Amino acid sequence: KQEVTQIPAALSVPEGENLVLNCSFTDSAIYNLQWFRQDPGKGLTSLLLIQSSQREQTSGRLNASLDKSSGRSTLYIAASQPGDSATYLCAVPPGGTSYGKLTFGQGTILTVHP
């Protein structure tokens, strides 16, 4: 059974800092990994989808890396802004499939203060 862990659980940083969020998973036979953002009381916004054949994926100030062999992914946020404050979730489908039945980590609550 796939298990996903995110570290740290919470992070508070001053504006402008570069930061790294970590995600680990137990079944490395994943086809892809997705990073989401969730604002309080809201649904999920997809940030990045990284395929198993990729090592990195970038969108603006966000960069996600994937190391399947070690069961890890990192989300790098450059030059953080107060508007980045949210919960960040990583999720993976069942090992060996690209099917959308996602297992989520517990999330990292990010607070960026001015």
Add this chain to the structure above:
Amino acid sequence: GAVVSQHPSWVICKSGTSVKIECRSLDFQATTMFWYRQFPKQSLMLMATSNEGSKATYEQGVEKDKFLINHASLTLSTLTVTSAHPEDSSFYICSANIPGQSYEQYFGPGTRLTVT
């Protein structure tokens, strides 16, 4: 990106009544949709997979007779919480992906259910 909507965004009902939540794919057709539940300060847990034109498949521990799922068209899946109880109070979110494209999942805005 694809857009998924949900209705209602929040609902309050009395214990023992039933509540229907709709999930719609607005600009694409979805043969499969997924329903998740999120309790306060917890992450999302998959409840069931909704399949257009066939029965839904439920995750272990989810009561299929309590959480009725209907996927009658390629753009609409409904989740009905029957005989709701306070412990069913939660945030319900659906997702779908665009068939034939990447398996990126697009999520709806969620429905907050409060059972009194």
